[in-house]
Amino acid sequence: MLSLRRRAMIGGALSAMASILVGAFVLLSSIENNVLDRFDRALADRHSQLVVALAGTSDDPTQLADRVYDPAYTTPYSGRYWQVTGPDGRIYTSSSLFDATLKVPSHSPTSLSLRSIAGPDGAPIRTIYQRITLEDGSVWGVSVAESLASLTAERQQTRRSLLLVFVLVGLLGLAGAFLQTTTILHPLDKLRRDVAKRWEQDENLTTTDYPEEVAPLVDDINELLTRNRDIIARARRQAADLAHALKTPTAILRNELALLDAQNHDMTASLEALDRVDAQLGRSLARMRAANSGAAANIRTDLSNSVDRFTRLFSSMAARDGKSMTTNCAPELSIRMDQQDIEEVIGNLLDNALKWCDARISLKARQCEGGVEILIEDDGPGIPEGREREALASGGRLDSSKPGTGLGLAIAIDLLQAYGADLALEKSVDLGGLAVRIFIPGKTRAVTLPKAA
Structure with a gap:
């Protein structure tokens, strides 16, 4: 049968590790969701900028490249793209798409639609799409996309940081469990030493030297020693x-x-x-x-x-x-x-x-x-x-x-x-x-x- 010390140590360690694992899962999920929300908000902001630019150049959509300036939009397969589909079905894209186009939802939603798809170079991207109607009554499809590489890198960095933190927390938890076990069992260790010592010296144990939970046991030991x-x-x-x-x-x-x-x-x-x-x-x-x-x-x-x-x-x-x-x-x-x-x-x-x-x-x-x-x-x-x-x-x-x-x-x-x-x-x-x-x-x-x- 396991000793009280081992039981307390194993129980404390298991409890600490379970708490740390649950806490790590909840915290990591929350942080990753926050990172994704921030990524989507930034994507929505760029979508709004493109819509504003489209409203001023609807007569000549080819000027959109000049109105929406970002070096990433001019570099082929840079991971940041935009695409506009006109009322007549013509498609206008950023230079970064080169000769490719972005997939759009088949149901053409009028509200913002976020999803993850494969990009023009096969890498995963996050795209936001909306079908909008301008003041002149024309209907346009507007898409903005960005590579998920930065999001994935940020998530991995977050996981590595959290792993290090929780390893340290786990070690502190184990040290705390050991310290707590040692502190709690100290009166029992003292009782064991005192029993041997008092037996040799033909003396009884002093009840007030021990916690009140151990005092009844001390009284029984005194009676046994005398008997x-x-x-x-x-x-x-x-x-x-x-x-x-x-x-x-x-x-x-x-x-x-x-x-x-x-x-x-x-x-x-x-x-x-x-x-x-x-x-x-x-x-x-x-x-x-x-x-x-x-x-x-x-x-x-x-x-x-x-x-x-x-x-x-x-x-x-x-x-x-x-x-x-x-x-x-x-x-x-x-x-x-x-x-x-x-x-x-x-x-x-x-x-x-x-x-x-x-x-x-x-x-x-x-x-x-x-x-x-x-x-x-x-x-x-x-x-x-x-x-x-x-x-x-x-x-x-x-x-x-x-x-x-x-x-x-x-x-x-x-x-x-x-x-x-x-x-x-x-x-x-x-x-x-x-x-x-x-x-x-x-x-x-x-x-x-x-x-x-």
Whole structure:
């Protein structure tokens, strides 16, 4: 469906163009009619001059050429002609007709008759004819004609001028439609920006900042913002309460199984099953938290601060195992993710890297085009080529030689997907083992969380 801006622009442009086309047609028709009227009046004036001259030379019509003086009448086929038909049928013409004659109406009208015909040279001419009766009672046919070339040239010049004018008017109309659309939709653009800003700042919109037509919508948005904040806060609180409620029973079960194991009972399978239950519960709770936070929350987290804390923690853990960790993070780097969520993602990935590396792990974070990139690498065996999809599967474990449930990576993926972020498994260029590349977009985008496995 077209946006309001496009609809307004297209509607305004079509309306402006329709108005301009109608106006151009009406104006051009009016101007051309006026030009033709002026041409006919000039032709009628020359006809009157010829009639006056004829009245004084009716006894000797050959003197008409001297009485009606115009250089155009003496130049053959000049485009300006006159012709007089006497009572006896003799025809007297201007020199410009040479040896040709003008066609006259068959009904010999007594009033002025205007029409367009072919001239002596084949070019179109405009002729005016009238049958008149002089004072002596003699009846004469008087015709005056002029080439339509000048009229056609004037019309073409008028059309060119009007075309240029209406092109400029059309451009001004389009610019006006764009300006009007931008002005009208400005409050809606401001509302969109303010909704994102106020959501992050946990504030409501001020109704008086918008036109009265938008004010009811602003009130509804304020109500939705408040309701969504309450729903998200309540859901996250319930997830935290559930995690706390389950933590104690699982701890008791683990202690009981450990005591039985210490009494020479084989509790290995039970402990592994409990580990998987803990992991699955952790993943489900992470999903619940992400589903009620995610990209909709528009929360910003200081990633640089989180990376510093992970550097201190995992450097110490690596040192105890005779390993090392290097970190490279851009200063004052922030992302659109909840702090608890991004730290759970990085923690799980660093824990896997430390578990599988031979001697070194690396964490890098930088600003890139469109968002933030996090790269976690190790010098371990990595993932065999072509088995990356299997490793990303829920609970996928390619090697069971080390303890774990295989759900750490799945939990990280669930949390990242809630924010529209991407995770890719690659071969580390610098360390030779596994490289986990995370891209977190700078702007939120619509996402759909996968169904629980």
